[in-house]
Amino acid sequence: MKKPDITTEDRVILKPIFGIQPVRYIPVLYILAVMLLLFAILILPGILHNGALITVETNVPQGALWVDGIYAGDSSQPVFVPKGDHTLVVTKPYFEDRSLGTVSVPGRIFGSLFSARKVSYEAELSLTDLNSYLSWRLASVAAWSPVRQYSETYFYPENLQRTALDLVGTGNDDHQLSEQFMYAALGYIVSEEMYDDFLAALELLDPTVTAPIRNTHAFNLVSSFMEGDQISDIGRLLGEVPGTTMALPNESFELDGRMYTYFPQIDQMLLGDADGSAVFTELPYTAAVPAYYMAHNEITEKQFASFTKQDPLWAADNLESLIDEGLVDQMYLQGVDLENPTDRSVRGISYHAAAAYCSWYSSVLQEQGYDLVCTLPSDAQWESAAVLSLAENSYSNRLLMLSEPVSHLTGLFGSLWELTATPYVPNGHLFTYDGLSAHQLSIPPSPVQMTVKGGSYENSGIHTYTRGSIGAESCSPYIGFRTILQER
Numbered sequence: 001m002k003k004p005d006i007t008t009e010d011r012v013i014l015k016p017i018f019g020i021q022p023v024r025y026i027p028v029l030y031i032l033a034v035m036l037l038l039f040a041i042l043i044l045p046g047i048l049h050n051g052a053l054i055t056v057e058t059n060v061p062q063g064a065l066w067v068d069g070i071y072a073g074d075s076s077q078p079v080f081v082p083k084g085d086h087t088l089v090v091t092k093p094y095f096e097d098r099s100l101g102t103v104s105v106p107g108r109i110f111g112s113l114f115s116a117r118k119v120s121y122e123a124e125l126s127l128t129d130l131n132s133y134l135s136w137r138l139a140s141v142a143a144w145s146p147v148r149q150y151s152e153t154y155f156y157p158e159n160l161q162r163t164a165l166d167l168v169g170t171g172n173d174d175h176q177l178s179e180q181f182m183y184a185a186l187g188y189i190v191s192e193e194m195y196d197d198f199l200a201a202l203e204l205l206d207p208t209v210t211a212p213i214r215n216t217h218a219f220n221l222v223s224s225f226m227e228g229d230q231i232s233d234i235g236r237l238l239g240e241v242p243g244t245t246m247a248l249p250n251e252s253f254e255l256d257g258r259m260y261t262y263f264p265q266i267d268q269m270l271l272g273d274a275d276g277s278a279v280f281t282e283l284p285y286t287a288a289v290p291a292y293y294m295a296h297n298e299i300t301e302k303q304f305a306s307f308t309k310q311d312p313l314w315a316a317d318n319l320e321s322l323i324d325e326g327l328v329d330q331m332y333l334q335g336v337d338l339e340n341p342t343d344r345s346v347r348g349i350s351y352h353a354a355a356a357y358c359s360w361y362s363s364v365l366q367e368q369g370y371d372l373v374c375t376l377p378s379d380a381q382w383e384s385a386a387v388l389s390l391a392e393n394s395y396s397n398r399l400l401m402l403s404e405p406v407s408h409l410t411g412l413f414g415s416l417w418e419l420t421a422t423p424y425v426p427n428g429h430l431f432t433y434d435g436l437s438a439h440q441l442s443i444p445p446s447p448v449q450m451t452v453k454g455g456s457y458e459n460s461g462i463h464t465y466t467r468g469s470i471g472a473e474s475c476s477p478y479i480g481f482r483t484i485l486q487e488r
Helices: 022-048 130-144 159-169 175-188 192-204 207-214 217-226 234-239 301-310 316-324 351-367 379-388 428-434
Strands: 051-058 064-067 070-074 079-082 084-091 098-105 118-123 252-255 258-263 266-271 285-289 292-295 372-375 417-423 449-453 468-471 484-487
Touching (some): 064 079, 079 084, 098 118, 130 175, 192 207, 217 428, 266 379, 292 379, 351 372, 351 417, 417 468
Antiparallel strands (some): 064 070, 084 098, 266 285, 449 468
16 A cells, blocks of 8 residues: 655744844743733732622521622622722611621732632621511411422422521520410421421420420321321310300391391301311311301402492502502402493402402491491301301302392302401411410411412312412402401
8 A cells, every 4th residue: 555645844933023033032922921821810800809708797697788788698698898998787677787887898919819808797686576577487487388399499498497596596585475486387387398497496496485386286286297197186186175066047138238147156166177188287176156147149240349439449440559569469350340340249359359348348337327347257257157058069160140139148169269357377277276276376377378268160179178378469360259247
C-alpha cells in the first residue's frame, strides 16, 4: 500500500512590535493576562459589590429583615448590604418591631468573591398579643387542612413547630393558653405531615402544656387514626355523654310570606354516622341543639334581589370592590340575573354574602315588629333538621324553582350545597368526647373554611352527616343557602 505524502506545515513567524522581539513581549503578555485575571477574580468583585453579608440572630425564627425600609429577606439568612451606614429593623407578625438603629456596615475589597465580609447582629423580639398571635397561627393551620397530599415541591410548612419555637423563644409562661391552642389545633390534623408536625411541636413545648393534651380523648382518637389503629372505643366514649333527648318538629307556619318549621331545643342529640363510619371526620358525636325555625326552601333569586336593591354593596356590578375586600370571588352570582330574578334558588353565593343577607333580613323582621334574628343554621341545626324530617329520603336532582310556598322542608338534599354558620373544622366533633365543642374553645376556629351540607343536584351518596367545605369568600354555581330564625 502506498503511504500518503507527508507535507510540511506552514510556519507562523511572529514579527517584532516596536522593535521588540517576540521572545521578549510574549512573556509580558502572559503576565498581563494573569494579572488581569487575578484582578477580575480577587479585586473587581469587591469594587463592584463592596459590602458585607448581614445576618440578625433572633430568639424566634423567621424574622423579616428590613434595610433602609426595604425588605431584604429572612433575618437569619445572609443578606448582602453595601458598605456604609444603614438602618436595620426586624419585624414579625404580632411581634414588636425591633430596630437596630443605624449601623456602619464594613466592606472588603480583596478576595470578597471567595470570602465575603460577614457581620452578625442580635435582636430579641417580644410578642405584643399572645391571644391574637395564636388565633392567627390557628387560622394558618386551618388554611392547610383541606390539603391531604404533599410532595417534594409542595410541602407542609410545619406551622405548629414554628408556633412552638416562637412560644419557647419568647419565654411564654402562659401555659394554659398554649395548651388550649394545641388542643384546638387537633381539630385540623388530617394528614400524616400535620400529625408529625403536631407531635414535634409537643416535644418542643413544656410538659405542663403537653401532658393534659396527651390525656384527652380527641388526641387519642387522632393518634389511633393516624397510626392506623382500630378505633374501637367510640361506643364507650359516647356512653360517657348524657343520653340523647328527642323533640319532634312542630307544625309549619308562615311568616312574612315564607314557610318555616319550628324545631324545639334538644339537650343532647346523636349526630354523625351512628353506624360507626370508617371515615374519620364522620364519627358519631352528640351535641346540644338550640331551638330554631327553619325555612322550607333555599333563598331564591327574587328574595336575594330584594336584598341587593336595599344594599347595592352586594350588587353584581360591584364585583371588583367585593373581591378587593375579600368578600367574594369571580364566581359571585355567575349565571344569576338579579335584574330579572326568578324563583330558582340563588347560587354563586359566598358565606360573607349569605351572612350579609341574614343581617339585612333581621333588620327587616325587626322593623315589622318581630323579635327574631335571621341567621344561617349551624352544622348541628341543619343535620338535626335533616334527621328529624327524614329529608334524606328525598333527593332533588335538579335546581329548585318554587313559585309558591311549600308545606314542608324541600331541597335539603340535592338542589344546592347549603352554607352553614359553622367554620369547617375537620375533626371538630372529636371535642365533644371531652365534653366540649369547637366553639367553646378559648381560641375558637377561624372562618377560613365554612361547612356546607346536603350536596347539590350533581352529587350522590350524600347523607345527613356528610360535610363539605368552601372558603368563606368562595362562590360556586353549586352553593346556595337557606335561613333559620331564632328568638332574640
